[in-house]
Amino acid sequence: MAELKPLVQLDRVRKEFGAVVALEEVTLDVYPGEIVALVGDNGAGKSTLVKLIAGVHQPTSGQIVLDGEPVRLSSPSESQRHGIEVVYQDLALANSQPVYMNMFLGRELVRGPLRQLDRPRMAQETRQLLDELDIRIDSPRQTIRDLSGGQRQGVAIGRAVHWAQRLVLMDEPTAALGVQETKRVEEIILRMRDRGRAIVIVSHSLDQVFRISDRICVLRRGRQVGIRATPEVDADEIVSMITGLR
Protein backbone atom coordinates (compact mmCIF):
# COMPACT_ATOMS: atom_id res chain seq x y z
CA MET A 1 0.00 0.00 0.00
CA ALA A 2 3.10 2.17 0.20
CA GLU A 3 2.85 3.61 -3.32
CA LEU A 4 -0.83 4.51 -2.97
CA LYS A 5 -1.83 7.94 -1.82
CA PRO A 6 -4.56 8.15 0.78
CA LEU A 7 -7.93 9.37 -0.57
CA VAL A 8 -8.96 10.90 2.72
CA GLN A 9 -6.78 11.93 5.66
CA LEU A 10 -8.00 12.92 9.08
CA ASP A 11 -5.31 14.87 10.87
CA ARG A 12 -5.78 15.19 14.64
CA VAL A 13 -9.48 15.92 14.19
CA ARG A 14 -11.24 17.06 17.35
CA LYS A 15 -14.88 17.93 17.97
CA GLU A 16 -16.39 19.64 20.98
CA PHE A 17 -20.05 20.35 21.58
CA GLY A 18 -19.96 23.15 24.11
CA ALA A 19 -18.07 21.76 27.08
CA VAL A 20 -18.43 18.16 25.91
CA VAL A 21 -15.58 16.65 23.97
CA ALA A 22 -17.21 14.23 21.53
CA LEU A 23 -14.02 13.32 19.74
CA GLU A 24 -10.42 14.01 20.65
CA GLU A 25 -7.61 13.89 18.11
CA VAL A 26 -8.48 11.20 15.62
CA THR A 27 -5.89 10.61 12.93
CA LEU A 28 -6.80 8.23 10.13
CA ASP A 29 -5.74 7.75 6.49
CA VAL A 30 -8.07 5.88 4.16
CA TYR A 31 -6.62 4.43 0.98
CA PRO A 32 -8.30 3.55 -2.31
CA GLY A 33 -9.73 0.07 -2.40
CA GLU A 34 -9.78 -0.53 1.33
CA ILE A 35 -12.52 -0.95 3.87
CA VAL A 36 -11.93 0.65 7.24
CA ALA A 37 -14.30 -0.42 9.99
CA LEU A 38 -15.12 2.06 12.71
CA VAL A 39 -15.99 0.27 15.93
CA GLY A 40 -16.71 1.31 19.48
CA ASP A 41 -19.40 1.29 22.09
CA ASN A 42 -22.38 3.61 22.05
CA GLY A 43 -21.18 7.15 22.61
CA ALA A 44 -17.65 6.33 21.51
CA GLY A 45 -17.79 9.03 18.84
CA LYS A 46 -18.40 6.94 15.71
CA SER A 47 -21.40 8.94 14.56
CA THR A 48 -19.62 12.22 15.27
CA LEU A 49 -16.70 11.10 13.14
CA VAL A 50 -19.03 10.06 10.31
CA LYS A 51 -20.81 13.41 10.48
CA LEU A 52 -17.50 15.30 10.32
CA ILE A 53 -16.55 13.53 7.10
CA ALA A 54 -20.10 13.87 5.74
CA GLY A 55 -20.02 17.65 6.22
CA VAL A 56 -22.83 17.68 8.77
CA HIS A 57 -20.48 18.92 11.52
CA GLN A 58 -17.17 20.75 11.25
CA PRO A 59 -14.15 19.85 13.40
CA THR A 60 -13.29 22.16 16.31
CA SER A 61 -9.63 21.65 15.51
CA GLY A 62 -7.55 19.45 13.27
CA GLN A 63 -7.90 19.01 9.53
CA ILE A 64 -9.58 16.90 6.91
CA VAL A 65 -7.14 16.53 4.02
CA LEU A 66 -8.09 15.44 0.50
CA ASP A 67 -5.33 14.96 -2.10
CA GLY A 68 -2.87 16.66 0.23
CA GLU A 69 -5.02 19.77 0.53
CA PRO A 70 -6.85 20.65 3.73
CA VAL A 71 -10.55 21.22 2.98
CA ARG A 72 -13.50 22.65 4.84
CA LEU A 73 -16.54 20.41 4.47
CA SER A 74 -19.11 23.00 5.46
CA SER A 75 -22.25 21.11 4.35
CA PRO A 76 -23.34 17.70 3.07
CA SER A 77 -23.41 19.00 -0.49
CA GLU A 78 -19.85 20.31 -0.08
CA SER A 79 -18.79 16.77 0.93
CA GLN A 80 -20.66 15.37 -2.06
CA ARG A 81 -18.83 17.77 -4.33
CA HIS A 82 -15.58 16.31 -3.04
CA GLY A 83 -16.72 12.81 -3.97
CA ILE A 84 -17.84 11.69 -0.51
CA GLU A 85 -21.18 9.89 -0.24
CA VAL A 86 -23.00 8.63 2.83
CA VAL A 87 -25.27 5.61 3.15
CA TYR A 88 -27.51 6.44 6.07
CA GLN A 89 -28.90 3.92 8.49
CA ASP A 90 -32.45 5.04 7.75
CA LEU A 91 -31.84 4.73 4.01
CA ALA A 92 -32.79 8.25 2.84
CA LEU A 93 -34.85 7.00 -0.10
CA ALA A 94 -38.05 8.51 -1.48
CA ASN A 95 -40.45 5.58 -1.23
CA SER A 96 -43.05 6.58 -3.81
CA GLN A 97 -40.48 7.27 -6.51
CA PRO A 98 -38.97 4.78 -8.93
CA VAL A 99 -35.52 3.31 -8.32
CA TYR A 100 -33.90 5.40 -11.05
CA MET A 101 -35.24 8.68 -9.64
CA ASN A 102 -33.75 7.79 -6.28
CA MET A 103 -30.46 6.99 -7.93
CA PHE A 104 -30.41 10.50 -9.38
CA LEU A 105 -32.20 12.28 -6.54
CA GLY A 106 -31.13 15.92 -6.49
CA ARG A 107 -28.87 15.34 -9.51
CA GLU A 108 -31.39 14.44 -12.19
CA LEU A 109 -30.26 14.20 -15.81
CA VAL A 110 -31.91 16.58 -18.25
CA ARG A 111 -31.90 17.00 -22.01
CA GLY A 112 -32.88 19.54 -24.62
CA PRO A 113 -33.31 23.30 -24.45
CA LEU A 114 -36.27 22.94 -22.08
CA ARG A 115 -34.12 20.91 -19.69
CA GLN A 116 -36.59 18.05 -19.59
CA LEU A 117 -35.92 15.13 -17.29
CA ASP A 118 -34.17 12.40 -19.26
CA ARG A 119 -36.03 9.50 -17.73
CA PRO A 120 -34.97 6.84 -20.27
CA ARG A 121 -31.30 7.64 -19.78
CA MET A 122 -31.59 7.68 -16.00
CA ALA A 123 -33.35 4.31 -16.12
CA GLN A 124 -30.72 2.88 -18.43
CA GLU A 125 -27.75 4.07 -16.38
CA THR A 126 -29.44 2.75 -13.25
CA ARG A 127 -29.91 -0.64 -14.92
CA GLN A 128 -26.22 -0.79 -15.82
CA LEU A 129 -25.13 0.13 -12.33
CA LEU A 130 -27.45 -2.40 -10.71
CA ASP A 131 -26.09 -5.08 -13.04
CA GLU A 132 -22.47 -4.16 -12.36
CA LEU A 133 -23.00 -4.40 -8.63
CA ASP A 134 -25.25 -7.44 -9.05
CA ILE A 135 -28.06 -5.77 -7.16
CA ARG A 136 -31.09 -7.85 -8.11
CA ILE A 137 -34.03 -5.63 -8.92
CA ASP A 138 -36.59 -6.43 -11.62
CA SER A 139 -36.68 -2.99 -13.13
CA PRO A 140 -35.28 0.46 -12.38
CA ARG A 141 -38.81 1.72 -12.87
CA GLN A 142 -40.12 -0.12 -9.82
CA THR A 143 -41.01 2.10 -6.90
CA ILE A 144 -38.95 1.77 -3.72
CA ARG A 145 -42.06 0.77 -1.78
CA ASP A 146 -42.26 -2.45 -3.83
CA LEU A 147 -38.72 -3.55 -2.87
CA SER A 148 -37.46 -5.67 0.02
CA GLY A 149 -35.26 -4.18 2.74
CA GLY A 150 -32.13 -5.66 1.19
CA GLN A 151 -33.01 -4.34 -2.25
CA ARG A 152 -33.60 -0.90 -0.79
CA GLN A 153 -30.22 -0.93 0.91
CA GLY A 154 -28.80 -2.06 -2.42
CA VAL A 155 -30.28 1.02 -4.08
CA ALA A 156 -28.91 3.29 -1.34
CA ILE A 157 -25.45 1.77 -1.69
CA GLY A 158 -25.67 1.80 -5.47
CA ARG A 159 -26.44 5.50 -5.36
CA ALA A 160 -23.44 6.15 -3.13
CA VAL A 161 -21.16 4.13 -5.42
CA HIS A 162 -22.45 5.92 -8.47
CA TRP A 163 -21.66 9.38 -7.10
CA ALA A 164 -18.73 8.74 -4.77
CA GLN A 165 -15.50 9.44 -6.61
CA ARG A 166 -13.55 9.14 -3.39
CA LEU A 167 -15.17 7.71 -0.30
CA VAL A 168 -18.35 5.93 0.76
CA LEU A 169 -19.34 6.26 4.40
CA MET A 170 -21.73 3.65 5.71
CA ASP A 171 -23.48 3.95 9.03
CA GLU A 172 -24.72 0.50 10.10
CA PRO A 173 -25.73 -0.49 6.56
CA THR A 174 -27.07 -3.90 7.57
CA ALA A 175 -28.57 -3.12 10.97
CA ALA A 176 -32.15 -3.54 9.74
CA LEU A 177 -31.55 -6.57 7.52
CA GLY A 178 -31.95 -10.33 7.86
CA VAL A 179 -29.13 -12.85 7.48
CA GLN A 180 -29.51 -13.48 3.75
CA GLU A 181 -29.91 -9.82 2.93
CA THR A 182 -26.93 -8.88 5.07
CA LYS A 183 -24.85 -11.37 3.13
CA ARG A 184 -25.91 -9.87 -0.18
CA VAL A 185 -25.21 -6.31 0.98
CA GLU A 186 -21.76 -7.37 2.18
CA GLU A 187 -21.07 -8.80 -1.26
CA ILE A 188 -22.06 -5.48 -2.78
CA ILE A 189 -19.73 -3.64 -0.40
CA LEU A 190 -16.84 -5.91 -1.40
CA ARG A 191 -17.52 -5.32 -5.10
CA MET A 192 -17.53 -1.61 -4.41
CA ARG A 193 -14.11 -1.90 -2.84
CA ASP A 194 -12.89 -3.71 -5.94
CA ARG A 195 -13.86 -0.63 -7.94
CA GLY A 196 -11.20 1.32 -6.05
CA ARG A 197 -13.38 3.35 -3.74
CA ALA A 198 -12.39 3.88 -0.13
CA ILE A 199 -15.00 2.71 2.33
CA VAL A 200 -15.53 3.61 5.96
CA ILE A 201 -18.14 1.44 7.63
CA VAL A 202 -19.62 1.77 11.10
CA SER A 203 -20.77 -1.58 12.41
CA HIS A 204 -21.81 -3.10 15.69
CA SER A 205 -21.31 -6.60 14.39
CA LEU A 206 -17.72 -7.76 14.99
CA ASP A 207 -18.41 -10.81 12.82
CA GLN A 208 -19.18 -8.49 9.96
CA VAL A 209 -16.16 -6.31 10.67
CA PHE A 210 -13.89 -9.35 10.48
CA ARG A 211 -15.61 -10.66 7.35
CA ILE A 212 -15.22 -7.55 5.22
CA SER A 213 -12.81 -4.94 6.65
CA ASP A 214 -9.12 -4.45 5.91
CA ARG A 215 -8.39 -2.33 8.94
CA ILE A 216 -10.22 -1.64 12.16
CA CYS A 217 -10.23 1.72 13.91
CA VAL A 218 -11.36 1.52 17.52
CA LEU A 219 -12.84 4.44 19.41
CA ARG A 220 -13.61 4.59 23.10
CA ARG A 221 -15.27 7.56 24.77
CA GLY A 222 -14.20 9.90 22.00
CA ARG A 223 -10.60 8.70 22.03
CA GLN A 224 -8.88 6.81 19.27
CA VAL A 225 -7.65 3.67 20.98
CA GLY A 226 -5.87 2.20 17.99
CA ILE A 227 -5.93 1.01 14.40
CA ARG A 228 -5.21 -2.61 13.54
CA ALA A 229 -4.90 -4.50 10.28
CA THR A 230 -7.78 -6.96 10.38
CA PRO A 231 -5.76 -10.12 9.56
CA GLU A 232 -3.36 -9.35 12.40
CA VAL A 233 -5.84 -9.14 15.27
CA ASP A 234 -8.44 -11.37 16.82
CA ALA A 235 -11.86 -10.50 18.17
CA ASP A 236 -10.73 -10.70 21.79
CA GLU A 237 -8.19 -7.96 21.31
CA ILE A 238 -10.70 -5.71 19.56
CA VAL A 239 -13.27 -6.32 22.30
CA SER A 240 -10.78 -5.39 24.98
CA MET A 241 -9.87 -2.25 23.04
CA ILE A 242 -13.56 -1.34 22.78
CA THR A 243 -14.30 -1.93 26.44
CA GLY A 244 -10.97 -0.90 27.89
CA LEU A 245 -10.89 -4.13 29.93
CA ARG A 246 -8.05 -6.58 29.81
Next chain:
Amino acid sequence: MSAPEAEHQAGTSHVGADRIRSVLTRLRRVDPRLYVVYVAFLLILVFFSIYLRDDGFTSSQNLLNIVKQTTPITVMAVGLVFVLSAGEIDLSIGSVVALSSLVAALTLRDHGMVLGILAGLGVGVGAGLINGFFTTVLRLPSFLVTLAMLGLIAGLARWVTDLASVAVVNERYANVFGSGSVGPVPSLLIWSAVVVALGWFLFRHTRFGAHVVATGDNTDAARVTGIRVARVKIAVLLLSGTLAALAGLLYAGRLQSATYTLGEQDLLPVIAAVVIGGTRLFGGTGSVVGALVGSLIMGMLNNGLILMGLSASGQMIAQGVILLTAISVTLREPRGS
Protein backbone atom coordinates in the same frame (compact mmCIF):
# COMPACT_ATOMS: atom_id res chain seq x y z
CA MET B 1 -32.99 -1.81 -40.07
CA SER B 2 -29.62 -0.14 -40.68
CA ALA B 3 -26.49 -1.28 -38.87
CA PRO B 4 -26.19 1.55 -36.34
CA GLU B 5 -29.88 1.20 -35.61
CA ALA B 6 -29.44 -2.52 -34.97
CA GLU B 7 -26.56 -1.75 -32.66
CA HIS B 8 -28.68 0.76 -30.84
CA GLN B 9 -31.40 -1.84 -30.53
CA ALA B 10 -28.99 -4.36 -29.09
CA GLY B 11 -27.69 -1.80 -26.63
CA THR B 12 -31.12 -0.93 -25.37
CA SER B 13 -32.80 -4.32 -25.55
CA HIS B 14 -32.17 -4.68 -21.87
CA VAL B 15 -34.03 -1.49 -21.26
CA GLY B 16 -36.80 -2.75 -23.54
CA ALA B 17 -37.12 -5.87 -21.41
CA ASP B 18 -37.19 -3.66 -18.37
CA ARG B 19 -40.07 -1.74 -19.83
CA ILE B 20 -42.11 -4.84 -20.48
CA ARG B 21 -41.35 -6.20 -17.05
CA SER B 22 -42.19 -2.90 -15.42
CA VAL B 23 -45.46 -2.65 -17.34
CA LEU B 24 -46.33 -6.12 -16.07
CA THR B 25 -45.42 -5.22 -12.51
CA ARG B 26 -47.40 -2.05 -12.80
CA LEU B 27 -50.45 -3.86 -14.12
CA ARG B 28 -50.23 -6.30 -11.25
CA ARG B 29 -49.88 -3.66 -8.59
CA VAL B 30 -51.84 -0.95 -10.30
CA ASP B 31 -52.90 1.63 -7.80
CA PRO B 32 -56.67 2.18 -8.12
CA ARG B 33 -56.17 5.82 -7.27
CA LEU B 34 -54.45 6.37 -10.58
CA TYR B 35 -57.26 5.31 -12.89
CA VAL B 36 -60.41 5.61 -10.81
CA VAL B 37 -60.75 9.26 -11.77
CA TYR B 38 -61.05 8.41 -15.46
CA VAL B 39 -63.57 5.64 -14.81
CA ALA B 40 -65.59 7.94 -12.57
CA PHE B 41 -65.46 10.65 -15.21
CA LEU B 42 -66.87 8.31 -17.85
CA LEU B 43 -69.51 6.84 -15.53
CA ILE B 44 -70.80 10.26 -14.51
CA LEU B 45 -70.74 11.48 -18.09
CA VAL B 46 -72.69 8.43 -19.27
CA PHE B 47 -75.14 8.66 -16.38
CA PHE B 48 -76.00 12.31 -17.01
CA SER B 49 -76.04 11.81 -20.78
CA ILE B 50 -78.75 9.16 -20.42
CA TYR B 51 -80.66 10.59 -17.49
CA LEU B 52 -80.63 14.14 -18.83
CA ARG B 53 -80.83 13.34 -22.54
CA ASP B 54 -83.88 15.59 -22.96
CA ASP B 55 -82.44 18.41 -20.91
CA GLY B 56 -79.58 19.24 -23.23
CA PHE B 57 -76.77 17.98 -20.98
CA THR B 58 -74.80 16.66 -23.93
CA SER B 59 -75.34 19.70 -26.13
CA SER B 60 -71.99 21.16 -27.12
CA GLN B 61 -73.15 24.45 -25.66
CA ASN B 62 -73.70 22.87 -22.26
CA LEU B 63 -70.48 20.83 -22.29
CA LEU B 64 -68.56 23.95 -23.22
CA ASN B 65 -70.27 25.75 -20.38
CA ILE B 66 -69.09 23.10 -17.95
CA VAL B 67 -65.49 23.57 -19.05
CA LYS B 68 -65.80 27.35 -18.89
CA GLN B 69 -67.35 27.34 -15.44
CA THR B 70 -64.75 24.93 -14.14
CA THR B 71 -61.77 26.94 -15.36
CA PRO B 72 -61.05 28.72 -12.04
CA ILE B 73 -61.29 25.40 -10.17
CA THR B 74 -58.95 23.76 -12.68
CA VAL B 75 -56.43 26.58 -12.42
CA MET B 76 -56.40 26.41 -8.61
CA ALA B 77 -56.27 22.62 -8.70
CA VAL B 78 -53.06 22.67 -10.76
CA GLY B 79 -51.43 24.83 -8.09
CA LEU B 80 -52.65 22.60 -5.29
CA VAL B 81 -51.20 19.49 -6.97
CA PHE B 82 -47.75 20.99 -6.42
CA VAL B 83 -48.47 22.02 -2.83
CA LEU B 84 -49.92 18.66 -1.76
CA SER B 85 -47.20 16.73 -3.58
CA ALA B 86 -44.59 18.67 -1.62
CA GLY B 87 -46.31 17.57 1.60
CA GLU B 88 -47.87 20.95 2.36
CA ILE B 89 -51.34 22.42 1.97
CA ASP B 90 -52.73 25.80 1.00
CA LEU B 91 -56.11 26.62 2.52
CA SER B 92 -55.88 30.31 1.65
CA ILE B 93 -56.55 29.95 -2.09
CA GLY B 94 -60.29 30.69 -1.87
CA SER B 95 -59.81 34.02 -0.17
CA VAL B 96 -56.92 34.93 -2.48
CA VAL B 97 -59.43 34.58 -5.34
CA ALA B 98 -61.72 37.18 -3.75
CA LEU B 99 -59.02 39.69 -2.87
CA SER B 100 -57.21 39.39 -6.20
CA SER B 101 -60.45 39.91 -8.15
CA LEU B 102 -61.29 43.03 -6.12
CA VAL B 103 -57.79 44.50 -6.26
CA ALA B 104 -57.63 43.79 -10.00
CA ALA B 105 -61.06 45.35 -10.62
CA LEU B 106 -60.23 48.48 -8.62
CA THR B 107 -56.80 48.97 -10.24
CA LEU B 108 -58.27 48.21 -13.64
CA ARG B 109 -60.87 50.94 -13.21
CA ASP B 110 -58.35 53.59 -12.16
CA HIS B 111 -55.07 52.65 -13.82
CA GLY B 112 -55.80 50.43 -16.80
CA MET B 113 -55.64 46.79 -17.74
CA VAL B 114 -51.95 45.95 -17.40
CA LEU B 115 -51.62 47.36 -13.90
CA GLY B 116 -54.91 45.74 -12.97
CA ILE B 117 -53.66 42.31 -13.96
CA LEU B 118 -50.32 42.84 -12.22
CA ALA B 119 -52.01 44.07 -9.04
CA GLY B 120 -54.35 41.08 -8.98
CA LEU B 121 -51.53 38.61 -9.50
CA GLY B 122 -49.50 40.53 -6.93
CA VAL B 123 -52.05 39.56 -4.29
CA GLY B 124 -51.35 35.90 -5.00
CA VAL B 125 -47.58 36.37 -5.08
CA GLY B 126 -47.72 38.21 -1.77
CA ALA B 127 -49.94 35.61 -0.13
CA GLY B 128 -47.72 32.80 -1.44
CA LEU B 129 -44.54 34.42 -0.15
CA ILE B 130 -46.05 35.07 3.29
CA ASN B 131 -47.32 31.47 3.45
CA GLY B 132 -43.88 30.26 2.37
CA PHE B 133 -42.04 32.43 4.89
CA PHE B 134 -44.04 31.21 7.86
CA THR B 135 -43.93 27.60 6.69
CA THR B 136 -40.20 27.39 6.02
CA VAL B 137 -38.35 30.11 7.93
CA LEU B 138 -40.48 29.85 11.05
CA ARG B 139 -41.15 26.12 10.43
CA LEU B 140 -44.85 26.27 11.18
CA PRO B 141 -47.32 23.76 9.72
CA SER B 142 -48.70 25.11 6.45
CA PHE B 143 -52.13 23.89 7.53
CA LEU B 144 -52.22 26.48 10.32
CA VAL B 145 -50.34 29.20 8.46
CA THR B 146 -52.65 29.09 5.45
CA LEU B 147 -55.72 28.73 7.67
CA ALA B 148 -54.75 31.98 9.39
CA MET B 149 -54.08 33.57 6.00
CA LEU B 150 -57.49 32.38 4.81
CA GLY B 151 -59.11 34.45 7.55
CA LEU B 152 -56.78 37.40 7.18
CA ILE B 153 -57.21 37.68 3.40
CA ALA B 154 -60.97 37.10 3.57
CA GLY B 155 -61.10 40.00 6.03
CA LEU B 156 -59.05 42.20 3.71
CA ALA B 157 -61.36 41.32 0.83
CA ARG B 158 -64.34 42.52 2.88
CA TRP B 159 -62.52 45.63 4.07
CA VAL B 160 -61.08 46.81 0.76
CA THR B 161 -64.46 47.88 -0.68
CA ASP B 162 -66.50 47.67 2.50
CA LEU B 163 -68.39 44.65 1.12
CA ALA B 164 -69.31 46.46 -2.11
CA SER B 165 -68.95 44.77 -5.50
CA VAL B 166 -66.82 46.37 -8.19
CA ALA B 167 -68.00 46.28 -11.80
CA VAL B 168 -65.51 45.35 -14.52
CA VAL B 169 -66.34 47.55 -17.48
CA ASN B 170 -63.08 47.13 -19.40
CA GLU B 171 -64.17 45.18 -22.46
CA ARG B 172 -60.74 44.05 -23.50
CA TYR B 173 -60.14 42.63 -20.04
CA ALA B 174 -63.48 40.83 -20.09
CA ASN B 175 -62.57 39.36 -23.47
CA VAL B 176 -59.19 38.07 -22.41
CA PHE B 177 -60.22 36.68 -19.05
CA GLY B 178 -63.84 35.73 -19.57
CA SER B 179 -66.40 36.02 -22.30
CA GLY B 180 -64.06 36.38 -25.28
CA SER B 181 -62.78 33.80 -27.70
CA VAL B 182 -60.01 33.20 -30.19
CA GLY B 183 -61.78 32.12 -33.36
CA PRO B 184 -64.25 29.50 -32.19
CA VAL B 185 -62.31 28.70 -29.01
CA PRO B 186 -63.49 30.44 -25.82
CA SER B 187 -60.67 32.18 -23.96
CA LEU B 188 -61.51 30.36 -20.72
CA LEU B 189 -60.90 27.05 -22.49
CA ILE B 190 -57.52 28.34 -23.61
CA TRP B 191 -56.65 29.40 -20.06
CA SER B 192 -57.51 25.94 -18.77
CA ALA B 193 -55.50 24.23 -21.48
CA VAL B 194 -52.45 26.46 -21.08
CA VAL B 195 -52.33 26.23 -17.29
CA VAL B 196 -52.80 22.45 -17.34
CA ALA B 197 -50.20 21.97 -20.08
CA LEU B 198 -47.59 24.14 -18.39
CA GLY B 199 -48.37 22.61 -15.01
CA TRP B 200 -48.08 19.11 -16.42
CA PHE B 201 -44.72 19.85 -18.02
CA LEU B 202 -43.35 21.51 -14.91
CA PHE B 203 -44.57 18.73 -12.64
CA ARG B 204 -43.71 15.73 -14.74
CA HIS B 205 -40.76 16.76 -16.88
CA THR B 206 -38.54 19.15 -14.95
CA ARG B 207 -36.10 18.82 -12.10
CA PHE B 208 -38.28 21.19 -10.12
CA GLY B 209 -41.22 18.78 -10.38
CA ALA B 210 -38.99 15.90 -9.32
CA HIS B 211 -37.78 17.89 -6.33
CA VAL B 212 -41.36 18.72 -5.36
CA VAL B 213 -42.41 15.07 -5.13
CA ALA B 214 -39.13 14.05 -3.47
CA THR B 215 -39.63 16.74 -0.84
CA GLY B 216 -43.13 15.52 -0.09
CA ASP B 217 -42.07 11.89 -0.20
CA ASN B 218 -39.12 12.02 2.21
CA THR B 219 -37.98 15.48 3.25
CA ASP B 220 -34.82 14.20 4.96
CA ALA B 221 -33.79 12.18 1.93
CA ALA B 222 -34.37 15.18 -0.29
CA ARG B 223 -32.28 17.35 2.01
CA VAL B 224 -29.28 15.02 2.26
CA THR B 225 -29.15 14.65 -1.51
CA GLY B 226 -28.77 18.40 -1.80
CA ILE B 227 -32.31 19.43 -2.73
CA ARG B 228 -33.09 22.85 -1.26
CA VAL B 229 -36.22 21.78 0.54
CA ALA B 230 -37.21 25.20 1.91
CA ARG B 231 -36.90 26.76 -1.51
CA VAL B 232 -39.12 24.05 -2.99
CA LYS B 233 -41.78 24.66 -0.36
CA ILE B 234 -41.77 28.42 -0.88
CA ALA B 235 -41.97 27.87 -4.63
CA VAL B 236 -45.05 25.62 -4.47
CA LEU B 237 -46.88 28.00 -2.13
CA LEU B 238 -45.94 30.89 -4.40
CA LEU B 239 -47.25 28.95 -7.40
CA SER B 240 -50.56 28.08 -5.76
CA GLY B 241 -51.05 31.67 -4.53
CA THR B 242 -50.36 33.03 -8.01
CA LEU B 243 -52.68 30.55 -9.71
CA ALA B 244 -55.42 31.34 -7.17
CA ALA B 245 -54.97 35.01 -8.06
CA LEU B 246 -55.26 34.09 -11.74
CA ALA B 247 -58.50 32.27 -10.90
CA GLY B 248 -59.70 35.54 -9.34
CA LEU B 249 -58.89 37.41 -12.54
CA LEU B 250 -60.82 34.79 -14.53
CA TYR B 251 -63.87 35.08 -12.26
CA ALA B 252 -63.81 38.87 -12.59
CA GLY B 253 -63.60 38.54 -16.37
CA ARG B 254 -66.43 36.04 -16.72
CA LEU B 255 -68.83 37.73 -14.29
CA GLN B 256 -67.66 41.24 -15.24
CA SER B 257 -67.66 42.11 -11.59
CA ALA B 258 -65.64 41.37 -8.50
CA THR B 259 -66.93 40.70 -5.01
CA TYR B 260 -65.69 39.32 -1.72
CA THR B 261 -67.74 36.13 -2.04
CA LEU B 262 -65.88 34.91 -5.13
CA GLY B 263 -63.97 31.73 -4.45
CA GLU B 264 -65.48 31.37 -0.99
CA GLN B 265 -66.98 27.97 -1.86
CA ASP B 266 -64.06 26.78 -3.96
CA LEU B 267 -61.64 25.25 -1.48
CA LEU B 268 -63.61 22.02 -1.09
CA PRO B 269 -64.14 21.30 -4.80
CA VAL B 270 -60.49 22.14 -5.52
CA ILE B 271 -59.16 19.77 -2.87
CA ALA B 272 -61.66 17.16 -4.04
CA ALA B 273 -60.62 17.54 -7.67
CA VAL B 274 -56.93 17.19 -6.81
CA VAL B 275 -57.35 14.23 -4.48
CA ILE B 276 -59.80 12.36 -6.71
CA GLY B 277 -57.27 12.97 -9.50
CA GLY B 278 -54.70 10.79 -7.73
CA THR B 279 -52.63 13.29 -5.76
CA ARG B 280 -51.70 12.01 -2.33
CA LEU B 281 -52.94 14.25 0.45
CA PHE B 282 -49.67 13.78 2.35
CA GLY B 283 -47.14 14.28 -0.40
CA GLY B 284 -44.97 12.19 -2.69
CA THR B 285 -47.32 11.57 -5.61
CA GLY B 286 -49.43 13.82 -7.76
CA SER B 287 -51.07 14.19 -11.14
CA VAL B 288 -51.88 17.41 -12.97
CA VAL B 289 -53.92 15.67 -15.66
CA GLY B 290 -55.80 13.77 -12.95
CA ALA B 291 -56.58 17.08 -11.26
CA LEU B 292 -58.00 18.42 -14.53
CA VAL B 293 -60.28 15.40 -14.88
CA GLY B 294 -61.22 15.63 -11.20
CA SER B 295 -62.11 19.25 -11.69
CA LEU B 296 -64.24 18.42 -14.75
CA ILE B 297 -66.05 15.82 -12.63
CA MET B 298 -66.86 18.48 -10.06
CA GLY B 299 -68.12 20.74 -12.86
CA MET B 300 -70.26 18.00 -14.41
CA LEU B 301 -71.81 17.18 -11.05
CA ASN B 302 -72.61 20.80 -10.43
CA ASN B 303 -74.15 21.24 -13.86
CA GLY B 304 -75.96 17.91 -13.98
CA LEU B 305 -77.51 18.30 -10.55
CA ILE B 306 -78.86 21.73 -11.50
CA LEU B 307 -80.35 20.31 -14.70
CA MET B 308 -81.88 17.49 -12.66
CA GLY B 309 -83.74 20.21 -10.83
CA LEU B 310 -82.17 19.69 -7.43
CA SER B 311 -82.58 22.62 -5.08
CA ALA B 312 -79.46 24.34 -3.83
CA SER B 313 -79.63 22.41 -0.57
CA GLY B 314 -80.22 19.14 -2.44
CA GLN B 315 -77.17 19.85 -4.58
CA MET B 316 -74.97 20.42 -1.56
CA ILE B 317 -76.11 17.17 0.01
CA ALA B 318 -75.59 15.24 -3.22
CA GLN B 319 -72.13 16.76 -3.67
CA GLY B 320 -71.19 15.80 -0.15
CA VAL B 321 -72.31 12.20 -0.63
CA ILE B 322 -70.51 11.89 -3.93
CA LEU B 323 -67.38 13.40 -2.46
CA LEU B 324 -67.36 10.99 0.44
CA THR B 325 -67.76 8.09 -1.96
CA ALA B 326 -65.01 9.35 -4.20
CA ILE B 327 -62.63 9.96 -1.34
CA SER B 328 -63.22 6.54 0.20
CA VAL B 329 -62.25 4.94 -3.09
CA THR B 330 -59.26 7.13 -3.83
CA LEU B 331 -57.81 7.90 -0.43
CA ARG B 332 -57.62 4.43 1.05
CA GLU B 333 -53.98 3.48 1.32
CA PRO B 334 -53.04 0.40 -0.68
CA ARG B 335 -52.61 -2.57 1.59
CA GLY B 336 -49.15 -3.31 2.92
CA SER B 337 -47.66 0.16 2.83
